[in-house]
Amino acid sequence: MTVSYWNGRVLSLAEWFLLPEDNSRHFELVNGVVVATAKPGWDHQRALVRLCAQLDRELPSELEGVPSVEVMIRDRAHATVRAPDVVVVPTSLLNNDPSHIHARDVVLAVEVLSPGTARTDRVTKFAEYAEAGIPNYWIIDTESPLSMSAYRLVDGEYELDAEDSAAMTLTTPAPLTIDLPALLASRRR
Template identity: 35%
Template sequence: MTLPLPSGDTWTRADYEALPEDLPVHVSLIHGELVVSPRPRPIHQRIARRLATRLEDAAPDSWQVDTDVDVLLDDDETEPVEIAPDIVVYSAEHDPYERPIYAESVTLVAEVVSLSTKRKDRRMPSALYAGAGIRHHWRVETDRTAPASAIYTYELDDATGEYVATGVHHDRITATLPFALAIDLNAVCER
């Protein structure tokens, strides 16, 4: 499959939105550059799906949960940022037939760290999400990417505009933000 070329020197949101939805690779738009990566492995998708299901079960009606959906983090005309986190919890007011989801509608993004991209997964998305003002960020590590499966939770610090760590959860995550939940992580991360 041949990807279309951008209309100018960098990729615009219009160029990105014109890409076919059935690409055999995962694409993101980061500061006007198209970033292409392979589709995740089945275990990555399984963990994301299981965690998203548990989040959806716990979410009040004011929130909806989806996986791998585009979130517009920066609408800059020359260097837009639009990526698809593994899990997105966003306002029920957003029409699920419309894309992208605007960052101001998002309360939580979660990323499952992949073995092949673990260095990038641990650094880059966090800064982009914080810069967009997304209140909560979770990083899910598996026994293949870290010594043990865990969810690292972060909350946006209004004073610095950066995330601060709020916990490391190994067997169970119990939280009240962004809403009350209790999730058995062993059931999420088991093969």
């Protein structure tokens, strides 16, 4: 994907899916417009990898956590395609090797805050994911003190389910415990 290819114009969903792969930035489609942000930093990536490992150990076999997949939030005119840091979806869905996932299939979306995306994650995506019906949304802030806010969709709006900077025991999307300090701790040898 190069700037000259899309050059700020509104893209259809079909045009979005035809764009060539480009790993130089993080890309999303918002109301038909391609939005590019800088690649996340080390703490973000470390937390992301370790969260995926914890989810892999904790989730039941019928659910799976996957990083950075495209989720169709709105697929009509002026489509929105987001790429949450992690989504949890039914394993059966992934067995079909989808090119993208619809929001209706996501049971949990997770965003790890970055300086350039914190407002989007806390405000815009918070509203978009709720409107799309994603039942659980977690926001992880790697700034000291490391913390996580877990939200659950109730009557179309997110309500805070839990918030902590230590280990969090949650019941949705499945019973699990997330060790937050381990997301950034130095590796033990």
